[in-house]
Amino acid sequence: MPDVRSRSRATTSAVVLLAALSWTATACADRQTPQAAPAPATTWQEPASYDYTLQSHEDVLWGTFKVSVRDRKVTRTVGLDADSRRALREAPGGRIPTIGDLLHRLDQARTDRADTARADYTPDGRPERITLDPDANAVDDEAEYVISAYAPRPAQP
Template identity: 55%
Template sequence: MTAVRVTPRSSLPRVALIGGLLWATAACAGTGTSTEAAEAKSSTHSSTAWEEPAAYTYTLNSTEGERALIGTFRVTVRDGKVAKAVGLDEESRRVVRRSPGVVPTIGGLLKELAQARRDDADTAEAEYAADGHPLRVTLDWDENAVDDEARYVISAYEPATSS
């Protein structure tokens, strides 16, 4: 007959595993909560207080959905209003010909973002540059609806220098 030797197993590895899982769960939950709180706190601006200058230029690429504003535009803002919008592709040239006033300032995009958040849109997100101006705004009022999305990418932002 073969002798079987039974040794008591330590429960330390099991306790360590459970403790690690609890710690990871708590850490993830804390990160999401603080991120949500930060996003809610800054409904129209990043944590860096960015104030829209009265004069600047930027390139706007607008995609998604069947909105009136589709294409890539070079935008010049003076006195807080769009002074000039140039379509950089066929789609945007058509928009500028038909409805030149539809091209927004960056402040106008931030107002649209704030309104989407007030309206409890399914998606109302923005990414910001180090100086606080938005780089990307993504909106979707109803995730179940077709073509109500908007995606704006802001590049080549240059505040006007006073001379």
């Protein structure tokens, strides 16, 4: 005849062990890992009028563009390579961002906790490279913008 006390102790021990493991798993699941706060918004102030060159590497906007901005709106864009000229033919005037638009995209990506939302800045605080990747596991959602040949222009009267 089997020993009832041994089986009873084994069952009790197993129940206690399962309860302890369950409590530990629940406690750990309730504890959220701290996440870094989004980086602060950029402090560079976009002037009303300027020219710059944008080298864009994103799924829908690829190429190098010479961009003129007046009153914080893109007023002229010239494609400097085959990719940019094709992009301008396919969607004339509709997709080329100002530097302010790019900074807004960066700030939004940080707010949305994108996997990558990074910028490199010149000594005066102006962005010169912005890299975005909302989801590192997704395909074709990465974007990189290189800003060069920046030249502020006097405000129009």
